[in-house]
Amino acid sequence: MSNRKLVSIGEALIDFIPSRKGCDFDDVDSFFPAVGGAPANVCAAFSKLGGSAVFLTQLGDDPFGHKIERALDKTGIDTSHISFTDEANTALAFVSLAADGNRTFSFYRKPSADMLYTAEKVDKDAFEDLFALHFCSVSLGNFPMKDAHRRAIGYAKENGALISFDPNLRFMLWDSKEALREAVLEFIPKADILKLSDEELEFITGTGDIEKALPGIFASGVKLVLYTCGKNGMFAYTGKVKARAISPKVEVVDTTGAGDASIGSFLWKLNDFGINTGNIEEISEDMLKQALEFSTVFCTISVQHKGAIPSYPTLEQVNQYKTT
DSSP states (O other): OOOOEEEEESOOEEEEEESSSSSOGGGOOOEEEEEEOHHHHHHHHHHHTTOEEEEEOEEESSHHHHHHHHHHHHHTOBOTTOEEESSSOOEEEEEEEOTTSOEEEEEEOSSOGGGGOOGGGOOGGGGTTEEEEEEESTTOSSSHHHHHHHHHHHHHHHTTOEEEEEOOOOGGGSSOHHHHHHHHHHHGGGOSEEEEETTTHHHHHSOSOHHHHHHHHHHTTOOEEEEEOGGGOEEEEOSSOEEEEOOOOOOOOOOTTHHHHHHHHHHHHHHHTTOOTTTGGGOOHHHHHHHHHHHHHHHHHHTTSSSSGGGOOOHHHHHHHHHO
16 A cells, blocks of 8 residues: 555535435425535545545634534544635535435535635645645636645646546536636646546536547546446546446435545545556556446445545445445
């Protein structure tokens, strides 16, 4: 197992999970708070598997912000590079769950503390002994956090690390779909690993056919694509090989953080294999398939429980599930 670390940058927030699913917001009686935010979730997945993870963000100097820091620290994430501010509150997201576990969101983030995180607060020391930097698109709007991402990507590249990008589209947080697409297309060429879902593919690439989209993605400089299709499993592609893993049928309780679970656990397995910028394009089909199967088990365990981070299993739990 490589001891290189994952650094993740972006938003952390409190997801308010409804007490029951299969109903609209109006019919939810109560919500319970759970720490979330896609980059934080990815860090947590990596850390709960035993990896070394560092999270870069800014939180409000309020009870929710300190709750997030304590929860991430308890998960094993290095929280020493998190900033606090009294200029804005910690972001909140209220979630409603359909009968099949899929979600809709209502965000309180105008602005939130993470959006005001500046490039100057990105600590270069956090990027030593780095395996990969991971980020999403929520923090790529026209506010200071976007420049912080550019700074972080620069530091990661200086240290020879892989760059992982999950667009993780949240349309309601953007003034227009065009602005979101422009931001995503600006940052895709900076990535070595691109995670896409079947729901995002056509918006980003212009085609709903992953095989048709791949040449353009690889031409931009991306070296590996992780393509998630919910209950239909996951695919992974390089310019040379591809692999697939099937998702087992289980009772889905909550899909919150499932996409983050997939890329977080997939990155952990790549690190376990010793994948780096020098050999990622030569990864074998067998390695890709093993990584996908590992990630599929991780996600299968997660979606059978409420919330994101609390639902993520340890390496021991993944291995036990694989043998049952």
